[in-house]
Amino acid sequence: MTADPAPDRLGELLTQVLGSVGGEDPRLRDLVGGLVTHLHAFVREQRPTEAEWLRAVDFLVRTGQACTDTRNEFILLSDMLGVTSAVDEVNHTGPPMMTPSSVEGPFHAPAPPRPMGAWIAEGPERRRGEPTVVHGRVTDCDGVPVAGAVLDIWQANDTGLYDSQDPEQHDGNLRALLTTGDDGTYWFRTVKPSSYPVPTDGPVGELLRAIGRHPMRPAHIHIKIHAAGHRPLTTHLFVAGDPYLGSDAAFAVKDALIADFRPSTDPRFGMDGPFLAAEFDIRLVKEGDPR
Numbered sequence: 001m002t003a004d005p006a007p008d009r010l011g012e013l014l015t016q017v018l019g020s021v022g023g024e025d026p027r028l029r030d031l032v033g034g035l036v037t038h039l040h041a042f043v044r045e046q047r048p049t050e051a052e053w054l055r056a057v058d059f060l061v062r063t064g065q066a067c068t069d070t071r072n073e074f075i076l077l078s079d080m081l082g083v084t085s086a087v088d089e090v091n092h093t094g095p096p097m098m099t100p101s102s103v104e105g106p107f108h109a110p111a112p113p114r115p116m117g118a119w120i121a122e123g124p125e126r127r128r129g130e131p132t133v134v135h136g137r138v139t140d141c142d143g144v145p146v147a148g149a150v151l152d153i154w155q156a157n158d159t160g161l162y163d164s165q166d167p168e169q170h171d172g173n174l175r176a177l178l179t180t181g182d183d184g185t186y187w188f189r190t191v192k193p194s195s196y197p198v199p200t201d202g203p204v205g206e207l208l209r210a211i212g213r214h215p216m217r218p219a220h221i222h223i224k225i226h227a228a229g230h231r232p233l234t235t236h237l238f239v240a241g242d243p244y245l246g247s248d249a250a251f252a253v254k255d256a257l258i259a260d261f262r263p264s265t266d267p268r269f270g271m272d273g274p275f276l277a278a279e280f281d282i283r284l285v286k287e288g289d290p291r
């Protein structure tokens with residue numbers, strides 16, 4: 001380790017930059033000031049060469065260029081570095097019994113309203129996949145059912161593809177908007193999702209390969225819930241036993257979000273043969289809850 005050749009100059013430089021951060025928005029000043037402080041600390045510690053710094057800039061340029069209307073490489077980068085999960089963590093605290101939040105990911109899209117109990121798998125996966133019922137109850141943190149909660153659901157199919165990635169699926173496949181009735185219960189019929197790799201054909205994929213990381217996300221179903229008088233919740237339901245639960249590329253797994261997909265013949269769900277059933281209750285936090 002060489003001695004810092006110009007510690008005073010680096011300190012003066014940081015002071016000058018921080019002194020130049022003004023404007024009317026105090027929060028923006030804090031955010032920019034904090035970012036500048038940490039970036040300068042990074043340079044002081046890591047001493048990137050000019051070639052390395054230009055390579056980093058080129059990486060960010062290409063990350064932006066890889067974005068399209070249906071693909072956001074920057075969200076993917078944020079997810080893969082655990083920053084999205086860190087932002088989620090600092091923004092969603094509450095009573096210990098609440099259902100934890102998790103990241104939204106890049107595949108959310110408008111979903112069709114469907115009746116409770118609907119089949120949401122309408123593509124070829126319906127023939128191939130493992131028939132599955134997901135059911136549960138939406139309550140507040142005191143166990144009171146939440147009526148009129150809208151569940152926005154999206155998932156990959158049995159081969160790990162979302163409708164937007166797969167020419168065999170129509171838009172809206174494996175997506176649904178369901179609204180709870182007075183008892184707060186919900187259920188839908190689908191196929192068991194598969195674990196899947198995040199897109200690796202762009203700059204983020206290059207980065208993962210370069211740092212020796214796999215791109216896999218454990219099998220999951222996304223659920224986003226809005227209910228009047230309650231905090232909105234965006235979360236995941238993970239499939240117990242998935243081999244990637246311990247190494248999610250997006251660092252989004254929380255123990256309370258893992259559910260067993262158990263063999264069932266429960267006649268209540270009107271299935272033709274044996275199927276898997278996953279029970280996942282959702283506890284929302286009331287607006288104004290001080291806990």
Ligand SMILES: [Fe+2]
Nearest residue numbers: 105107220222
């Ligand atoms: Fe996903």
